[in-house]
Amino acid sequence: MIPIPRTLGLTPEQVDDLLTTADRAPSRHDNRPWRFHVTSRVIELYSVPERALPVADPDGREQRMACGAALFNLRLALHGHHVRPTVTFFPDRSRPGLLAVIRHGGTREPTPEQTRLLLAIPAQRFDRRPSGATAVPRNEQHGLRRAALDEGAWLHVVHDRPERALLRTLVLRAERLQTADPAFRAELATWSARSGGVPDCLPAGADGQESIEEEPLMALLTSHLTGTVAEIQVGQALQRVLLTATAAGLATTLLRQVVEVPHTREELRRLFSAARPPQAVLRIGWPGAGTPRHGGDVMTTATVP
Template structure:
C-alpha cells in the first residue's frame, strides 16, 4: 500500500494527511474529470489545477475547472479543521503560476464546530443525483440553510420561485442544450467522459447516469448513458437555485466553487439531493440572458436542481498518490 510520509508543516501524521487529501478529491467536477493536483511542501499543501483534465469544448475558458478546484479547496479546508488545524488559505498566490489555485498552511489549532463536523460527515455521502426526485417541496428551513451556506462563502444563492422566471429559465436551458448537442465536438467530448464501464477512476459511469427525461419535460437534462437510457418522467417542480458571486475571473470562480461545495454539503446534510443544469452557464449568450433574468449585475456561476431523491451510487475517484506531483512529495510503500 502506498503511504504519504509525515510532514511537519501542518502537524499531521501520514494517515491524517492522506485523509485530508482524500476528502478534497471527493469534490464535484464537470463530468467527474477531477481537474486537480496537490503538492505537499514543508509548510503546507498546494492545490493546483490540472489543465490536462479541462474539458476543452464544454469549458474553453477553464471556468468550470476552477469551480471544481474551489470545491476541492473547501473540502480541504473542512478536513483540516476536522483534524484540529485552522487552515490559513492564500488563493492565487503567484501571478506567474495561474494553475496554482491556493496554498494552505497551518494558522494555529482549534477544534471543529458542530456545524463543521456536520458538513465534514456529509463529504463522503455527497452525490450528483441525475435521477428523478420526489414531488415533495424543499422546506423553508432547508432553503434558508442553503442560502446561508452561500453567504458564508461570500456568494449568493437565488432560489427561482417566480413562475415566469422559471418558465423562461426552462426555455433557456433547452436552447442551450440543443445548441450543445448540435456540436459534434461537444458530443464527442461528452461521450469520452460518460457512460463508462466499471474500472475507470474518473468520468461518469453508467451506474450514475440516470434515465432520460421525456421530450416534453419541464427541465431538459443531459444524457449520460451513451444513448442507452430509457425515457422517464421527472419531477416538474424541483427547487432551482442559481449561485453567483461578484464577478468573473479566476479568483471569483474559485470563491464560487467553495460556496458551491458548502451549499451541496448543506443539502446533503439536510437529506436533500442535487444535480447540475450546467448548460445554462456553459453557453455564453444563454448565461448572459440568465444573468439579466435572475441575478442582475452578478454573473451566474452554477445552476442547481435540488429536491428529495433516493440514494444513488457514487462516482469513481483516483487514488491520492495519483494526485500528487513534484519531488517534494515523499511517498513510500507500506511494508505491511
C-alpha cells in the first residue's frame, strides 16, 4: 500500500479522511469512475477509462458528472478542515485523463451550510419506493434550487400535471429503448453483478408508472453551458442538490433513462423549452411508509450502486 503524503497543510490521516469522503459520491452502478492522485502540493482528479460505461454513457457525460460529484465532496471535506480549495480544470492538455487540480487557497472556517452538507454525506441512502403524499414545502424547493444555482446550474421543478404526464411518457419510452438493446442489457448485467444486483435507477414500469404521476416533486437539472468542464460543474451541482435534500430529510431518486437516450433527452429539452439539454431528472419527496425520518438511515439520495 502506497503511503499517503501530507498535502495542502494536512496530515496523512486528514488526507485519508478527504479521500474517503470524496469516494462516497454517487455514481452509476457505484462504479466510482474517478481517481485522486495526491502530491505534496496538490490533489489531482482523474477519470478512469476502465470504469466507463460505453453503452449507457457513450460520450462520458455521466462519468464526468460523477467525477464532479466526487470533487464536490472533496471540496466540502477540505472546508471541514478549514482549507479553502481552489480548483483548476483541465490544467494539462497532454494528460487527457486529468480533469482538475485542487490547491490550497487559504484558511477559512466552514460556513454553517458547508458543515450541514458535509454531515449529510455519510447519511446518503437509496430509496426507490414511492414517496409519501405530503408535498415538499416551497421553502425546501427554494433551497434545492438555490443549491443548483450556487454551483452554476438550474433546477426546474415540474408542477404542471400535463407536463408531468409527458415526462412520464418520455421516461417509459427511454426505458423501452434501453431494455430492447442487447448491448445495454449486457452492460447492465455486468455492472449489476459487481454491485450486488441492485437496480441502477427507478424503473419506469409497474410501480414507477404510478409514482411518476403522483410524486410531490419532479425536477430537471440543466447547465448553463456545454462541454466537459460544464459536465464536471453540473456534477457538483447535482451532488449539492442531493446533499441539500438529504440534510432536509427528503428522499431522492434519479430517472436516468430519459437523459441517457439521446432522442428522449432532446424531446425533454424541447418540452421544457430549455436552451440546453437536461443533465438529470430527479424525483423528490418525503420518505415513503416504513422509512425512518431521522437518524443515520433516514436521508436518501438518488444515485444507485
